Amino acid sequence: MAQRSILIVGGGTAGWLTAAYLAKYLAVAEPGDIAITLLELPEIGIIGVGEGAFPTIRTTLAFLGIDESRFIREAGATFKQGIRFVDWAETPVDGRHSHFFHPFEPPFQAESGSLVPYWLLQDEATRPPFAEAVTIQNRVAEAQRAPKRSHEADFGGPLNYAYHFDARMLADVLAERARELGVRHLSDRLESVEIGTDGAIAAVRTEAQGSLSADLYIDCSGFRAELIGRALGSPFKSVRNTLFTNRALACKLPYERPDAPLESYTIATAHEAGWIWDIGLAGARGIGCVYSSDHIDDARAEAILRDYVGPRIDTVSVRTLPFEPGYRERQWVGNCVAVGLAAGFVEPLESTGVVLIEAAAAMIAELFPHNGPLDAPAKRFNTLMTARFEGIVGFLKLHYCLSRRSEPFWRANADPATIPDRLRDLLDQWRYRPPSRFDFTIDTESFAFFNYQYILYGMGFRTAPGDFPAAGEADRIFARIRSFGERAAHDLPAHRTLIEQINVGARLLAG
Numbered sequence: 001m002a003q004r005s006i007l008i009v010g011g012g013t014a015g016w017l018t019a020a021y022l023a024k025y026l027a028v029a030e031p032g033d034i035a036i037t038l039l040e041l042p043e044i045g046i047i048g049v050g051e052g053a054f055p056t057i058r059t060t061l062a063f064l065g066i067d068e069s070r071f072i073r074e075a076g077a078t079f080k081q082g083i084r085f086v087d088w089a090e091t092p093v094d095g096r097h098s099h100f101f102h103p104f105e106p107p108f109q110a111e112s113g114s115l116v117p118y119w120l121l122q123d124e125a126t127r128p129p130f131a132e133a134v135t136i137q138n139r140v141a142e143a144q145r146a147p148k149r150s151h152e153a154d155f156g157g158p159l160n161y162a163y164h165f166d167a168r169m170l171a172d173v174l175a176e177r178a179r180e181l182g183v184r185h186l187s188d189r190l191e192s193v194e195i196g197t198d199g200a201i202a203a204v205r206t207e208a209q210g211s212l213s214a215d216l217y218i219d220c221s222g223f224r225a226e227l228i229g230r231a232l233g234s235p236f237k238s239v240r241n242t243l244f245t246n247r248a249l250a251c252k253l254p255y256e257r258p259d260a261p262l263e264s265y266t267i268a269t270a271h272e273a274g275w276i277w278d279i280g281l282a283g284a285r286g287i288g289c290v291y292s293s294d295h296i297d298d299a300r301a302e303a304i305l306r307d308y309v310g311p312r313i314d315t316v317s318v319r320t321l322p323f324e325p326g327y328r329e330r331q332w333v334g335n336c337v338a339v340g341l342a343a344g345f346v347e348p349l350e351s352t353g354v355v356l357i358e359a360a361a362a363m364i365a366e367l368f369p370h371n372g373p374l375d376a377p378a379k380r381f382n383t384l385m386t387a388r389f390e391g392i393v394g395f396l397k398l399h400y401c402l403s404r405r406s407e408p409f410w411r412a413n414a415d416p417a418t419i420p421d422r423l424r425d426l427l428d429q430w431r432y433r434p435p436s437r438f439d440f441t442i443d444t445e446s447f448a449f450f451n452y453q454y455i456l457y458g459m460g461f462r463t464a465p466g467d468f469p470a471a472g473e474a475d476r477i478f479a480r481i482r483s484f485g486e487r488a489a490h491d492l493p494a495h496r497t498l499i500e501q502i503n504v505g506a507r508l509l510a511g
């Protein structure tokens with residue numbers, strides 16, 4: 001068999017996660033036919049934001065052979081059970097705020113099927129919020145409890161969960177594992193790219209090591225998109241006409257007290273022209289203000305962030321992060337494939353950056369051409385990644401277009417002309433029935449029908465209830481969910497306690 005080499009450019013989350021995943025999947029550490037090199041220039045640095053993940057990260061870490069407690073300690077991680085959305089549905093009036101929860105747990109099912117129609121049949125004025133009615137996770141998270149106990153197996157527990165983490169520390173954990181799995185690491189600057197007569201990449205020129213060549217080049221160079229963008233010119237498709245935010249201000253705020261409560265959900269608070277993320281990491285809160293520069297200027301965004309954080313904002317540094325929401329429809333071109341920010345990024349809502357990296361890495365691993373032309377998987381890869389990006393664009397738009405907020409940013413978001421056709425069509429259908437698993441092809445989606453249910457009904461969307469026969473059974477299940485939830489909120493450990501136990505365990509081992 002011919003020997004094949006892979007050169008990854010970039011050492012952020014995308015580069016190291018892809019490197020580790022491919023090294024493991026293709027058994028690079030064993031004597032064999034595939035070699036992986038990762039080239040990065042530490043002085044350029046990584047973007048260093050992206051603190052929320054998706055439950056798929058557990059499967060990825062387990063596949064890479066990273067132990068859960070070690071990951072939590074070394075990435076400054078905490079548990080994430082979902083997102084609490086504040087003030088998305090209505091502009092707050094006289095200090096009155098609205099909120100809803102998007103948990104990772106899917107809704108409980110009755111034997112006769114979905115509980116959703118029965119929740120819709122209940123009196124709107126007195127029924128519990130949707131997430132509280134159909135899962136126990138809402139109660140557990142609101143009680144600041146962890147999704148698992150300390151004796152439970154790595155990556156498992158009674159409730160579905162992901163993590164919050166420090167993005168820089170995550171890249172370091174992944175880098176160490178990738179090296180253990182046989183990835184060769186070069187610190188050097190990529191200066192230029194040589195394109196062959198066939199239009200494919202022939203080699204890359206670096207500052208110190210000269211020319212480097214490989215069979216497959218993976219562009220993980222972040223927004224610089226050195227290979228897929230600058231060298232190959234694969235067009236970038238902006239989605240700014242649908243998703244309007246294009247800037248973020250980000251900071252880290254240390255806790256005032258070491259025993260300050262630790263939320264196990266991201267708090268996403270809407271403001272006049274975007275939203276604020278608030279993420280409880282082990283040592284600090286990661287906070288960021290996301291906004292549209294067409295609707296407010298930087299000074300107004302700073303004032304909104306200051307209002308949220310309070311005077312302590314003056315004690316921390318605030319970074320400005322501009323981005324253009326969008327992606328490349330051709331992410332695999334010839335012998336080059338892009339992963340991470342080089343491939344695209346829409347905005348931080350619902351934390352889809354790392355999940356897209358995981359999807360791309362798994363696809364490259366499985367479709368990797370061990371022999372024959374290197375662009376063989378390109379068409380399929382591009383179709384699947386385009387579908388994934390489009391699915392995410394539609395799901396994120398759902399959060400904005402259902403809002404009844406009054407400010408110009410929100411009114412523009414509700415304009416049907418800015419809503420993708422597919423989402424408009426589904427919204428028309430969902431007026432008469434809830435989202436169903438048949439609405440989505442799960443292999444190309446990051447979000448399932450029940451994620452749509454949580455957002456729709458959290459935002460106060462109305463589906464006309466039908467006539468359903470098993471109301472008695474449904475009422476019994478709703479009551480059981482309520483009492484299980486109360487018990488779990490009592491029995492599960494406090495989130496901060498579990499995180500501290502894991503970290504203290506590390507200190508004892510180190511001592």
Ligand code: FAD
Pocket residue numbers: 009010011012013014015039040041042043044045046047048049050051052053167188189190191220221222223224226248321323339340341342345347348351352353354355
């Ligand atoms: P980077 O981290 O920018 O890494 C690029 C690498 O390329 C670096 O190592 C750099 O040194 C190297 N490089 C570039 N040019 C050269 C060169 N010429 N020579 C050598 N090396 C080079 N994702 C989530 O999953 N959840 C979130 O909550 C989330 N929030 C976000 C918030 C904001 C405001 C932004 C902008 C993004 C967010 N993301 C989030 C996305 C997430 O940050 C990225 O998907 C993730 O960090 C991967 O980045 P990357 O590795 O593609 O790029």
